Amino acid sequence: MAHPQLDGRGAVVTGAGGGIGEALARRLVEEGARVVVNDVDADAVRRVADDIGATAVPGDAASTAGVEALLDAATEALGRIDVYCANAGIDRTIADSLQASDEVWEQMLHVNVMGHVRAARALVPRWLPGTGDGGGGRFVVTASAAGLLTMIGAAPYSTTKHAAVGFAEWLSVTYGDRGVDVQAICPQGVQTAMLEQAGPLKDLLSHDEALAPADVAAAWVDSIADDGSSPFLVLPHPEVGPYYAARAADTDRWLGGMRRLRAKVDRFIDQSDQSDQSDQSDR
Structure with missing residues (x-):
């Protein structure tokens, strides 16, 4: 049976060439x-x-x-965008x-944060009474557990995912009681090309089981009640909730634990590098 909050709705999904999208x-x-x-592929x-x-x-x-071109084309195809x-x-x-480099930071801010800002800037007024039709809408951000915790060895990724969660929180605070449902999906390791490209961090990201993209999508759909109510955070890996709570309850203790984990990752990387060098010398 189709979900009553999604059945017949017009939806747009970005980054949908593979993986979670x-x-x-x-x-x-x-x-x-209707989707x-x-x-970009x-x-x-x-x-x-x-x-x-x-x-x-x-x-x-x-x-x-x-964003403007996408929304124009989607509106023409769907009539109305209900879910983004x-x-x-x-x-x-x-x-x-x-x-x-600054270029890398700018690229990641551009896609991971400003893409959300620019879409919301254009869509939210359409959903509100007065500036739009007052029918509301659902704005869903795929962030990451890195946006609630951090990702060792990945400063731009962690920072931009924190910013993505922060913007979604602000959006929910500002418009959540005016018909705009905002959600942030925050998985840990997911079986995608991005995980495969994570190098030595792949094992760390997969520590609590790397989920299939379909599992992430299922966690999101399951989070939406038939009456439309839904949690802000969608945690496909439920253990992220306690991690996040522990971080907030005693941040210094949490940071100490993360430093120990980072040291373990550093040792693992050093051992991997030494093994690679040994393999090359044997050839």
Whole structure:
């Protein structure tokens, strides 16, 4: 049976060429939504659209012009956008992330944060009474457990995901009682290309089980009650909740634990580097 809060709704999913975005789009279609999928990878997003019966709108979902073009095309295809899943995100982490260039920081802020801001800036007024039709809407941010905790070795990623959660919180505080439901999905390790590219951090991110993207999408849909009420935080890995609570209850103790974990990761990386060097010398 289709979800009553999604059935017949018009939904947009960015970053839907694969991974969590594809899973969200696929689940939305299964729940009866009419879906527009977006990605900078035009071939990938067209494949997804053909596979699930959605409308593909390839392009940049972070720039002001790109967001406007996406919303115009989605409105034409759907009539009304009821659900916006701001899922597109990037990670440009390097080994010493403190030395990441300004360009890397700007790229990640552009996609991981400003894409959300620009979409909300355009959409929320449409959903409010007075400036719009007053019908409300649902704005869903795919953030990360890194946005509630941190990600060792990944300064730009952790910072931008914290900012994504912070903006979503502000959006909920400001518009949550005016018909705009805001949610932040914050998974740990998920079986995506981004996890595979995490190098030595892959094992750390998968410590509490790396979920399939479909599991993340299911956690989000399951969080929405039939009457439309829903929690702000969606935690596909439930253990993130206690971690987050422990961080808030005693931040210094939590930081000490994270430093010990970072030292363990550093040792693991050193051992991996030494093993690689040994393998190369044997050839």
